[in-house]
Amino acid sequence: MAKQAGVKVSTLRYYDARGLLSPAYRTESGYRLYTPDQLERLRFIQEAKRLGLSLRQIAQILQSSDAGDAPCERVAPLFRRMAARLDERITQLQARRDALEYALAHAHCGQESSPCRLVSLAVDYQRRCRTMARLIEVFTAGCPLCDETVQRVQQAVAQCGCTVVTRAPDSPEAQQYGIRAVPAIVVEGQLLFTGVPTQAQADALLRRA
Structure with a gap:
């Protein structure tokens, strides 16, 4: 029973009404009964919401999983976009x-x-700061070489007040700049470098930019 599991009935009904969670069966008096697996599904939904996923996105993930597919391939680029937005917000x-x-x-x-x-x-x-600083965008797929590039860019501009934002290769900005390979470095909307720069290259490139 939901009450025995420490879950509010209103919470169960909320996700039930949105098609994310259905009771295993109902009693003759109309009570909804949920199995331990369904309560685990509820925990998954709640934790996914805390990560910042919308109910629509969670529903798509669950539908894909219920159909026997592996949703991770579609979730990975979503996570990259979310991480890039968080970097920008931070x-x-x-x-x-x-x-x-x-x-x-x-x-x-x-x-x-x-x-x-x-x-x-x-x-x-x-x-x-807005007058002096520049926007530097590093397009990354989250691989070790991309992470190394981000670190070198951040080190190169650590004292200049520049804003360094990481973006996914399938982001709207990547399409706008015509990014074909990552890692790639864009400064104020201009693609300056593709590949992994040495620290000396990053320093010289971003000082000249």
Whole structure:
């Protein structure tokens, strides 16, 4: 029974209504009964949601698995896109955090000339970073050589305030730039390098870019 397994009935009904989980059978009084396998399926659904998968995506994975297919080949590029979006989000959050820390560290400098000096300092810092920094995109398939390329790019631009974003080879940006092989390095929308650069190559390439 769901209650014995510590699962809320409302949770079971929620996924049942969306076609992700069906009771094994119903009692004459209308109670839904679920097997241990179905409760394990529920745990899979909940953990997949926590990873950021939508119910539609989870349903497609379950349908593929129920049909006897292996969904991992279709999930892998999805995970790469999700990871790339997370990298981009993390970079944005880090930049915001840097602005807040800068404002706190320099709040004692200068005169009050706005409704809030802290806000003005943080905003000015962000404006300067947007003016100085460049967007560097590394297209990667998640292989060791691709990971090595990302590390070398990050090391090459560690002090310049550039934003480094990783993207999947099947992303819309890859199609836009005409990426045919990975790893590939794109700076401000221009494809500069395809392959695995040495650290010296990455340093020289990104300093000139």
